[in-house]
Amino acid sequence: MYDFGYHQPSSLSEADAALNSASDPLLMAGGQTLIPTLKFRLARASDVVDLCGIDELKGIREEGNAVVIGAMTTHCEVAESDLVASRIPALASLARGIGDPQVRHRGTIGGSIANNDPAADYPAGCLGLGATIRTSKRQIAADDFFGDTFDTALEDGEIVTAISFPLPEKAAYAKFPNPASRYAIVGVMVAKTGAGVRVAVTGAGHGVFRDEAIELALNESFSVDAVDASGVDEEDLNSDIHASAEYRKHLIGVMAKRAVAKANS
Amino acid sequence: MAEVTMTVNGRQVSRDVEARTLLVQFLREHLQMTGTHVGCDTSQCGACVVHVDGKSVKSCTMLAVQADGSAVTTIEGLASGDTLHPMQAAFNEHHALQCGFCTPGMVMSAVDLLQKNPSPSETEIRDWLEGNICRCTGYHNIIKAIRHAAGSAA
Amino acid sequence: MSKKLVGQPIRRREDFRFLRGEGRYVDDIRRAGELSAAFVRSPHAHAIVKSINADAARAAPGVVGVFTGADLAADNYGSIPCGWVVTDRNGEPHKAVPHYPMTRDRARYVGDQVAVVVAETDAEARDAAELVEVDYEALDAVIDLTTAMEAVQIHDEAPNNLCYDWELGDEAQVDAAFAKAHHVSKLELVNNRLIPSPMEPRAALAEYDNGTDSYTLWSTSQNPHMLRWMLCGNVTDIPETKLRVIAPDVGGGFGVKIYCYVEETVCLWAAKRVRRPVRWTADRTEACLADAHARDHLTRVEMALDEEGRFLGLKVHTIANLGAYLSNYATSIPTYFYATLLAGPYATPAIYANVHAVYTNTSPVDAYRGAGRPEAAYLLERIADIAAHDLGMDPVEIRRRNFIQPDQFPYETPVALTYDIGDYEASLDKALSMIDYDGFAARKEEAKARGKLRGIGLSSYIEACGVAPSSLISRFGAGAGLWESAEVRFNATGTVTVLTGTHAHGQGHETTFGQLVADALGVPYDDVEIVHGDTSQIPMGMGTYGSRSMAVGGSAIVKACDKVILKGRKIAAHLLEAAVDDITFSDGNFSVSGTDHSKTMAEVALAAYVPVDFPDDLEPGLDENAFYDPLNFTYPAGTHICEVEIDPDTGVTEIVDWVAVDDFGTVINPLIVEGQIHGGLAQGVGQAMLENGVYDHESGQLITGSFMDYCMPRADNLPSFRIGYTETACTHNPLGVKGCGEAGAIAAPPTLISAIANALDVTHIEMPATSEKVWRIAQNGAAAK
Structure with missing residues (x-):
């Protein structure tokens, strides 16, 4: 790891100041991806601005018809939240399956989506549930937030503050983990919402995406039998030593069925 | 260099460390508490698990400066005297x-x-x-x- | 008589330090003034090193020195040796190639050591290592085994990248068997490359003492004496008297820590060069790149059968990957630890094996848990299943029909070994009963109702442990004997210090050897201390691998105890004023036959160090050593059966039951033996369905360079195992023990693949049987129906 200056602001404005005063800063949330990346010297920063001391970024609350989760809320806190469990159990279940217990104690929802690892779970959760990402500057719909691998709509210095999840009628997440890394080879969030069915897929492609063919089918009938094959082109899917594009495409269908079954149960 | 103070197995310790110092390096190299191990670089193996403020974490994926002010329990702090946990x-x-x-x-x-x-x-x-x-x-x-x-x- | 400890599940005494975080591994040891080493490694699989510019690195903060292979060459550091000469089909020795501590001309695999930075801290060493500029001229990488012999040449000494073309067995006899066969079953298979991955990465700490011109090297070694021997006898001109090698607590070995490596050699050299202790600890990526890898065979196997399913002849052709350089014992693994096991537990009368061992631009390959024997058992058990399928027989029946029978021992195989004893059918029957083989059909039906494909599979393996009779392996080409040493030293107060040349890195020797000695000498277990892992304390020893510690090391301890008792009888005779022949020893007491006169072991030990009026021919002291050279290998054997359930939609395989029935001869500590079985099984299951060392065939990059991609078995991949034993005591060592360390790793791959193939209703599936491979077959099966 290259050395860096370390800052632990206690408010967003302090964080802003720390970012502005550094030549080449990086934001750190839970650090569960960033620290290994720094260890491998795959990233280098003049300064690391750690958001862990900012209380306004933490906590889970209900706001109208939405559950709002502070960006620095850990996966464990989401997994164990009674509020999340009662309002959006699919999200609690998703959080319970991220990494391992120790990673869940440190890793945060904000860090996960800002990093936008193409195999991370939360991007599928946000996109599938039609979440709105609140930042230090604006609000961004999940549909507009996630780009390709590791790319998001965030601008330099823009900090994710919270994610607002509208309550779905029903939803569930099904994941097929990579046997080595335990990231998703395919993860599918299926949500039946007032505005129709949303199906978001992580792990399979170069970034999280919505599977329109499956959405279309489930809008017709929200049942396991309605789900047929994924509509995505295999060429747009990942192929690596763990899973070919063909297998990933197949697993999208299987995981979607399982998610629907779970959502309907 | 930053000064880091934490309670490790009930004992308060302070050291000056580089920001890049991992918690596990702080324990092993600065405190000479070598019971906590490093078996991988990718947060997979868990040889480095300690408790920070009561929760298990991977001390290879946490900076020492992040544990400033925390209570850390390591394997060395688990037994009471000669009695194993x-x-x-x-x-x-x-x-x-x-x-x-x-x-x-x-x-x-x-x-x-x-x-x-x-x-x-x-x-x-x-x-x-x-x-x-x-x-x-x-x-x-x-x-x-x-x-x-x-x-x-x- | 007091209760004997041998055979009891004594809890391990070494646990207390490990459980409290008080184990002392190499990386836990700190020396005043120590420096850290960081290696500059080739990012190319194959490249000429044209120049190295270390100016910027030398100027970096904290850097004490930057060195290359040329610096070591200037100090007469030579090649790391291969200690086993394999003679090829033409009577020529294998094509040896130099492996210098840091390459002098060419990088031959990704991770090959090109330079080293020695700096005040690890961080500074790594920072500076990035500043070393190496000018490489990249060459084509040789990765693919099928084309390695036609590819660009890696070493000048090895045309066609061939190390040897070797054979064992009578080819004409095998051809004759095939000519009269009713049927020939055939299979081509891959034995996948593994990265052994003990949880403690390799580490070294070297210190030089100018006053005595001597060195101390702390190393994560399974055999500190062999390491010293190679370093002093081959690599350097340091006398063995001037190098102390200490292997303290070592966090798992599995073979990968047997060898002499570049990194520790460089630390040793650098410690003198910079006159300060130098340490290096691998990170996991370095471990994946530069630890010796394992297996990696391509094999074609053919079995000739008669109408009744009797094995008439076996023909095996293997291409074995040795990697970029020869690791210390690399040559022996795909030959004498592989082809000699091709009879397995079967009375196959004619066997022929031909092995082409090739160099490639990959990490060197050497022994890993089982070492050659898993490869042999795998192909044999696979072809047994296929033969059964071809002839429409039950896989159990074909094995039963071909087993060597108990009355055939000692049994001389067609491939150079003589099995002393065994009862293979007993293990098979017990395993069948434990798993309720007859009830499988009902379980399969029940699983089908849940949408799962259930399969059952078995393997009956044999292995050769207790490496090894020195004369035999010397004829095979070994450069060292594989006896073991022990010293049993009574202290004046009656406590016993036992020095063993074996090394424990998880096996629990401090406990099991303690049990042995307490029983043998009739002293309290707590009074027995086992010492290992330090060349300055312990007589020359050969270390731990090949399930040899109890069979060979334990036998040496027994032998030394016998000598102590003999000496004790002489002392007791003197004390009791009786003739030595009248002194009997039992349960810690020396008695005069037919009287109630006796002396305890403690009294005799005290007298040994407070000798009063000893006769001229009786020396003071009670301290004996022994060297034990085994008369034969030991031959553990057994049958494992497992059941799996496959989710046809995803290909995910769940192991739902596993029965292991093994014959290890006498069991000293069942608790520890079971632990060894469990661990071996986990590694075997890993090979069969999770682990795969993968290089990119174009670039030669290691794709599985961390645990993000190299799939280590985790708790949720494995079942709880059910263990059973049968017992035929080894006939040629004093304990009757055979060895248990590798059985699981040998039995598991064929057992699991057999079960998965059974579930899928196919004859074979390649390892690792990943969910995608399983899914594809399940899909094809579904499509066919």
Whole structure:
């Protein structure tokens, strides 16, 4: 790891100041991806601005018809939240399956989506549930937030503050983990919402995406039998030593069925 | 360099460290507490698991400066005097360790499991240990030891 | 008589330090003034090193020195040796190639050591290592085994990248068997490359003492004496008297820590060069890149059968990957530890094996848990299943029909070994009963109702442990004997210090050897201390691998105890004023036959160090050593059966039951033996369905360079195992023990693949049987129906 200056602001404005005063800063949330990346010297920063001391970024609350989760809320806190469990159990279940217990104690929802690892779970959760990402500057719909691998709509210095999840009628997440890394080879969030069915897929492609063919089918009938094959082109899917594009495409269908079954149960 | 102060196994310690110093390096190199081990670089193996403010974390994936002000418990702090913690005793009783390298992290992780779930099933134990790799035991006796420590053995 | 400890499940005494975080591994040891080493490694699989510019690195903060292979060459550091000469089909020795501590001309695999930075801290060493500029001229990488012999040449000394073309067995006899065969079953298979991955990465700490011109090297070694021997006898001109090698607590070995490596050699050299202790600890990526890898065979196997399913002849052709350089014992693994096991537990009368061992641009390959024997058992058990399928027989029946029978021992195989004893059918029957083989059909039906494909599979393996009779392996080409040493030293107060040349890195020797000695000498277990792992304390020893510690090391301890008792009888005779022949020893007491006169072991030990009026021919002291050279290998054997359930939609395989029935001869400590079985099984299951060392065939990059991609078995991949024993005591060592360390790793791959193939209703599936491979077959099966 290259050395860096370390800052632990206690408010967003302090964080802003720390970012502005550094030549080449990086934001750190839970650090569960960033620290290994720094260890491998795959990233280098003049300064690391750690958001862990900012209380306004933490906590889970209900706001109208939405559950709002502070960006620095850990996966464990989401997994164990009674509020999340009662309002959006699919999200609690998703959080319970991220990494391992120790990673869940440190890793945060904000860090996960800002990093936008193409195999991370939360991007599928946000996109599938039609979440709105609140930042230090604006609000961004999940549909507009996630780009390709590791790319998001965030601008330099823009900090994710919270994610607002509208309550779905029903939803569930099904994941097929990579046997080595335990990231998703395919993860599918299926949500039946007032505005129709949303199906978001992580792990399979170069970034999280919505599977329109499956959405279309489930809008017709929200049942396991309605789900047929994924509509995505295999060429747009990942192929690596763990899973070919063909297998990933197949697993999208299987995981979607399982998610629907779970959502309907 | 930054000054870091934390309570480790009940003892307050302060050291000047580089910001890039990992918690595990702080423990091993600055405090000479070598019970916490490093077995990988990718947060997979769990040999480095310690408790920070009561929760198990991977000390190889946390900066020492992030633990400033925290209470840290390591494997060295688990026994009381000559009396092993029940989890340590169960690991001995059921031969849940061989080379001993993953053991500190494995024990610390298992202790945290029982804090959260006092009587886990075999499946729950196996799931919880997702972040702890053992190359020697095939996990069989680790599972057995944890079940006995929990008093939940069939 | 007091209760004997041998055979009891004594809890391990070494646990207490490990459980409290008080184990002392190499990386836990700190020396005043120590420096850290960081290696500059080739990012190319194959490249000429044209120049190295270390100016910027030398100027970096904290850097004490930057060195290359040329610096070591200037100090007469030579090649790391291969200690086993394999003679090829033409009577020529294998094509040896130099492996210098840091390459002098060419990088031959990704991770090959090109330079080293020695700096005040690890961080500074790594920072500076990035500043070393190496000018490489990249060459084509040789990765693919099928084309390695036609590819660009890696070493000048090895045309066609061939190390040897070797054979064992009578080819004409095998051809004759095939000519009269009713049927020939055939299979081509891959034995996948593994990265052994003990949880403690390799580490070294070297210190030089100018006053005595001597060195101390702390190393994560399974055999400190062999390491010293190679370093002093081959690599350097340091006398063995001037190098102390200490292998303290070692966090798992599995073979990968047997060898002499570049990194520790460089630390040793650098410690003198910079006159400060130098340490290096691998990170996991370095471990994946530069630890010796394992297996990696391509094999074609053919079995000739008669109408009744009797094995008439076996023909095996293997291409074995040795990697970029020869690791210390690399040559022996795909030959004498592989082809000699091709009879397995079967009375196959004619066997022929031909092995082409090739160099490639990959990490060197050497022994890993089982070492050659898993490869042999795998192909044999696979072809047995296929033969059964071809002839429409039950896989159990074909094995039963071909087993060597108990009355055939000692049994001389067609491939150079003589089995002393065994009862293979007993293990098979017990395993069948434990798993309820007859009830499988009902379980399969029940699983089908849940949408799962259930399969059952078995393997009956044999292995050769207790390496090894020195004369035999010397004829095979070994450069060292594989006896073992022990010293049993009574202290004046009656406590016993036992020095063993074996090394424990998880096996629990401090406990099991303690049990042995307490029983043999009739002293309290707590009074027995086992010492290992330090060349300055312990007589020359050969270390631990090949399930040899109890069979060979334990036998040496027994032998030394016998000598102690003999000496004790002489002392007791003197004390009791009786003739030596009248002194009997039992349960810690020396007695005069037919009287109630006796002396305890403690009294005799005290007298040994407070000798009063000893006769001229009786020396003071009670301290004996022994060297034990085994008369034969030991031959553990057994049958494992497992059941799996496959989710046809995803290909995910769950192991739902596993029965292991093994014959290890006498069991000293069942608790520890079971632990060894569990661990071996986990590694075997890993090979069969999770682990795969993968290089990119174009670039030669290691794709599985961390645990993000190299799939280590975790708790949720494995079941709880059910263990059973049968017992035929080894006939040629004093303990009757055979060895248990590798059985699981040998039995598991064929057992699991057999079960998965059975579930899928196919004859074979390649390892690792990943969910995708399983899914594809399940899909094809579904499509066919």
